[in-house]
Amino acid sequence: MNGSITIDRRGRIISEDFGDITTDVIEELVAMSRPAEPVIVEREQAEIARVAGNEARDLACGRLVARIHPDAYAYWEQREGEGFWKDKHELKNFLRDNPACRVNSRSRRLSITKPV
Numbered sequence: 001m002n003g004s005i006t007i008d009r010r011g012r013i014i015s016e017d018f019g020d021i022t023t024d025v026i027e028e029l030v031a032m033s034r035p036a037e038p039v040i041v042e043r044e045q046a047e048i049a050r051v052a053g054n055e056a057r058d059l060a061c062g063r064l065v066a067r068i069h070p071d072a073y074a075y076w077e078q079r080e081g082e083g084f085w086k087d088k089h090e091l092k093n094f095l096r097d098n099p100a101c102r103v104n105s106r107s108r109r110l111s112i113t114k115p116v
Helices: 022-033 038-052 070-080 088-097
Strands: 005-007 013-015
Touching: 038 070
Parallel strands: none
Antiparallel strands: 005 013
């Protein structure tokens, strides 16, 4: 299995052990360039949302608004441009369309509202 691989004049990839492997190489390259499966990302995002529900919203460094799966973060950053996550309007629209990303936790302090 230490056969050589060559590319002929027609651009076909020929393996000494397996013959013409052009279509296999193309299929593998296409599969590598695909983004993560949306179903897997959605499942993982739901788990992130479930865990994030127990967190405090107000932290020392600011307010926790959302927890976003890394693949979704990278996808939207690449699709919309570098400033996508810094734009408050875009973030608001994203959280409206993807409620599983929003952190809906309760305050640690008891709040009592006095009727007027």
